[in-house]
Amino acid sequence: MKSQPSEPGPAPAAQDTEAGGAGTAGTPPPLRALAEPVRGRLALAVGLQAVAALAGVVPFIAVSRIAGRLTAGSPADGEALWPLVALACASGFVALVCGTAAGALAHLADNDLQLALRRRLARHIGRLPLGRLTDRGTSEVKQAVQDDVSALHTLFAHTLLDVVSVLTAPVLILVYLFTVDWRLALFSVVPLLLGVFLFSRAMAGAAAQMAEFGAAVGRISAAAVEFASGIAVFKSFGRGRKAHERFVRATEGFADFFSGWVRSTLVTSTAAILVVAPAVVLLLLTVMGAVFVTQDWMTGAELVPFLLLGPAVAAPMGVVGPRIQQIRAGQAAAVRITELLDAPALPEPATPALPVGHHISLRGVSFSYDGHTDVLSGVDLDLVPGTVTALVGPSGSGKSTLASLLPRFHDVTAGTVTLGGADLRDIPATELYRRVGFVLQDVRLLRASVADNIRLGRPDATDEEGERCARAARIHDRITALPDGYATEVGTAVTLSGGEAQRLSIARALLADAPVLVLDEATAYADPHSEALIQDALSALAAGRTLLVIAHRLSTIRSADRIVVLEDGRVTEQGRHDDLLAAGGRYAALWEAQRTAGPDETDGVPHQRSAPVGADRAADDIREGSAR
Numbered sequence: 001m002k003s004q005p006s007e008p009g010p011a012p013a014a015q016d017t018e019a020g021g022a023g024t025a026g027t028p029p030p031l032r033a034l035a036e037p038v039r040g041r042l043a044l045a046v047g048l049q050a051v052a053a054l055a056g057v058v059p060f061i062a063v064s065r066i067a068g069r070l071t072a073g074s075p076a077d078g079e080a081l082w083p084l085v086a087l088a089c090a091s092g093f094v095a096l097v098c099g100t101a102a103g104a105l106a107h108l109a110d111n112d113l114q115l116a117l118r119r120r121l122a123r124h125i126g127r128l129p130l131g132r133l134t135d136r137g138t139s140e141v142k143q144a145v146q147d148d149v150s151a152l153h154t155l156f157a158h159t160l161l162d163v164v165s166v167l168t169a170p171v172l173i174l175v176y177l178f179t180v181d182w183r184l185a186l187f188s189v190v191p192l193l194l195g196v197f198l199f200s201r202a203m204a205g206a207a208a209q210m211a212e213f214g215a216a217v218g219r220i221s222a223a224a225v226e227f228a229s230g231i232a233v234f235k236s237f238g239r240g241r242k243a244h245e246r247f248v249r250a251t252e253g254f255a256d257f258f259s260g261w262v263r264s265t266l267v268t269s270t271a272a273i274l275v276v277a278p279a280v281v282l283l284l285l286t287v288m289g290a291v292f293v294t295q296d297w298m299t300g301a302e303l304v305p306f307l308l309l310g311p312a313v314a315a316p317m318g319v320v321g322p323r324i325q326q327i328r329a330g331q332a333a334a335v336r337i338t339e340l341l342d343a344p345a346l347p348e349p350a351t352p353a354l355p356v357g358h359h360i361s362l363r364g365v366s367f368s369y370d371g372h373t374d375v376l377s378g379v380d381l382d383l384v385p386g387t388v389t390a391l392v393g394p395s396g397s398g399k400s401t402l403a404s405l406l407p408r409f410h411d412v413t414a415g416t417v418t419l420g421g422a423d424l425r426d427i428p429a430t431e432l433y434r435r436v437g438f439v440l441q442d443v444r445l446l447r448a449s450v451a452d453n454i455r456l457g458r459p460d461a462t463d464e465e466g467e468r469c470a471r472a473a474r475i476h477d478r479i480t481a482l483p484d485g486y487a488t489e490v491g492t493a494v495t496l497s498g499g500e501a502q503r504l505s506i507a508r509a510l511l512a513d514a515p516v517l518v519l520d521e522a523t524a525y526a527d528p529h530s531e532a533l534i535q536d537a538l539s540a541l542a543a544g545r546t547l548l549v550i551a552h553r554l555s556t557i558r559s560a561d562r563i564v565v566l567e568d569g570r571v572t573e574q575g576r577h578d579d580l581l582a583a584g585g586r587y588a589a590l591w592e593a594q595r596t597a598g599p600d601e602t603d604g605v606p607h608q609r610s611a612p613v614g615a616d617r618a619a620d621d622i623r624e625g626s627a628r
């Protein structure tokens, strides 16, 4: 994650214990599997980068040989030096060309990979059950489509080539140094070996530390989200300081853990960084070289390549930590992307069936979120075309869950839901969504013009049709008051209130004209004027449709054709308002409780409009197209 602080020195270079490191037997690791389409080009880029890294060493070898000849005491011989100069220039040119080509190739391959991955993700997410997306929110999708694909970019377009350079160049340098003087070459290897030893000491236990690091960062993220989303509530109760307490605790916890980690690895990691530092290696080789030269074990000319090239043998160890961290981040990203791509899509029917009519029937329906506890049990219910059915019941009784089965946010665990005689699972998704619409409390508007937002359900609708629905949804006057009327961009040029957004979504549903509608009745908009407008709009929506309403205020569904009482996921009562009151059962108790809770719950004018039941003036508007 971009916002993560970086880890101390070499500690992240832990053994990879995540699933990204290795696939299960027979399946390639997620990273390799995702990169498969561009593997050829990446391999070519790696090859070119290796050539570039090797060719990049040659000018230094040539320069050291030139310097060697110049310091050997013999007069400069242009004839002997020019081939070395030419070799240095040519190999420098090859290094430049190959390095540039490798970078370009890796970026092009990565670009194609990003495009293909984002397309695959978008296609797959579009086929996921809506319930999965609403359960996990949008953060999972954003993380995969944006952050994780970007982490793969860093890995394939940058880290991969860096690692090739870091591993290749020192090998050629060492081979050359051994040909010059194997004894001093051995001293060049000492800092490298010492660095590897100290780095691995510093990394001991890093896997567990990394797990804690991830968990600590996760706690900060969760606390930050809670802080941002809950601050208004805390402030409104005069407890603004309380809002950030958990966030502060999480950051303090992270700081404690992080400083503890840094302290425990400080000595070893600092020693590791020191022994591979070019200045330290140069000092060592200068001292040892001086001994070798003064003892006549080698000439001064032979010392030159060691001073020029020796520090480059161990130096790459210093950048190993961040590179390993990038590889780990890429592996973790690949695991998350693969998990999302592997999430089961909404199964498309093998033998599609088309509904005949719009009668909805639930038979023996049970549903469980976790596979253990039934949230709905043995529900039998009929929604007769053209009628309004209201779901009521205590909080947590399963109303939203039951309603969510109709637009297939989830599939039933047992039993069947049929529309027009066809099992919902056999109806192709596009056909289902043409017939079943939903208006939820949590309205989502697109960052697009008001007109396009309304036209979402029927993009080919004319401006007049959109406007007629906006009038019926009691939002037309507000739209015309916007800076650009129907062309005003929602979310940038203007932000609509909750009630206005709800009416806009009702206009959208009116235009989409699905014969079956699931409606989560709004409770949030207490302003009587806005409430009255919403109820008018809902009445228009109810006219002539099969409606399933999740009712929060019983006063609004008194004239529903059928009221269904849910308790603990079971239907315990159903019937009309008067009959249920007369029966004196659970509904009567709920009614009494709401009636005594406050006059506005049952007696207030807005709530007495009996919306969304029946066709009223607003419904007439839409039917006749008589714009007011």
Ligand SMILES: Nc1ncnc2c1ncn2[C@@H]1O[C@H](COP(=O)(O)OP(=O)(O)OP(=O)(O)O)[C@@H](O)[C@H]1O
Pocket (backbone or CB within 6 Å): 135, 369, 370, 375, 393, 394, 395, 396, 397, 398, 399, 400, 401, 402
């Ligand atoms: N996505 C989910 N994952 C797991 N459990 C869930 C999920 N959504 C709801 N539940 C559980 O299912 C049960 C029924 O919840 P549901 O939201 O359907 O009730 P409800 O009657 O609509 O409640 P309310 O009136 O408060 O909205 C509750 O116990 C709830 O905790």
